[in-house]
Amino acid sequence: MAGYLAGNVDKWIYIDVADQHPDSIRFIMDCEKALGIEIEILKSTEYCCVEDCIRVFGGFRDAHSGFAPCTNWLKKRIRKEWEAKHPDYDLTYVWGYDLNEIPRAENMIEANPQAKHEFPLIEKNLYKEDVHGLFERTFDFKRPLMYELGYPNNNCVGCIKGGMGYWNKIRKDFPEVFESRARLERLVGYSILKDKNGPVFLDELDPERGNMDTEIFPECGLMCYFAQNNY
Template sequence: MTMTPLEALPRVVVWFSCGAANAVAAKLTLAKYAGKNEVVIARCVIDNEHPDHDRFAADCAGWFEHPITELRSTEYTDAWDVWERTRWLVGPAGARCTTELKKRVRQDFERAGDIHVMGYTAEETKRADRFREQNWELTLEAPLIDAGLGKADCLAMIERAGIELGAMYRLGYNHSNCIGCVKGSAGYWNKIRVDFPDVFDRMAKLERNIGASICKVGDARTYLDELPPDAGRDEPQLDIECSLLCVMAEQNYK
């Protein structure tokens, strides 16, 4: 059977998690590959995310003029299910929820030869390098790094596209991770205590049940139910600014 031109070229998979950076990475990737390669914008849906993520994803799909493929774990219902069943929150190798709800879902979906696109920004070259080292068998493209685009550029590009930033950004968080991210600092968790007290209380109880704590105060591990309300640094204010590189990158899809 003869392959079509699209089938003969590697599939391009953009990993979209409702953050500003991977939304811009998806837009740039479509400008580069649409009509040449099969392009899939894949979202690992996790129910611990803010419900506004669905609105943001729908707005982005309209901007992309391309559908977003939703993927889910077939083993776990959400991050709470992962933590409660595995009794593992986070460690030197990372968060167990990320492994089960993102990495394994990605591995089930990927095909040999895929080009994987991720929204690493210009500030995250070390993260991209580490991903390549740990996943040497995969082909990674990082269009934001290639274009010199930082996080402030990406936030500005989303606003300039007429898309309202996600709720977590608007609440003052500097990322769009799940509500109650186990990789968060003491300052982050003190903000969660104020904004999402039910999540804070549930995690505090889970820490005690498992016998493991997320945060450090100084060099000491500290359970959330003992976390001083003034511990940690406040979440930094979002920097939203379109640099010259941002304006140049926009020309690729306008």
């Protein structure tokens, strides 16, 4: 939606990660048809999946810097490699941060001075619920399946940044992923989760802990209509 609202995007890129739900590719193909523009798919040739990154790094993230190898090696590094192959481009990135994510947008500008940046959702005063409502009013195909299943983001299935409620939902919806991540925790000797008492390993996580009442329901309020009518 951010790229659609920007209206002047001349290059669409999708960075594919094996751990994302397969329905994500269906969504990309539907976007291509609706936009009439080819979406270039990039993918790491160095690492196959999240588990590869975790095994090499020896953990899920750096405790001091917050560095997550999967995010950095499977996504950020791929974008930087694409930039390096196109040194003559005058880059302007369009980001999908919403009105709740202004600090993230500011950090993105500071961390990437090599390019200009646009934030259409913030500029149009849109929250995530507005964006989902606007999507349903604009297009005739479905959102990525992870949203339909009640997840707040279309991240990797088994995202290491998820909380206890998220992981207990993954336990029910994708038990094989839950079990795989639980084995990976024991292999590297670090847990994804923690509480005030310390590490909480997935194979010890109480199935009743956490809260997943975070489903994004489409809602098209005043700002949603304004954004659509001013596209």
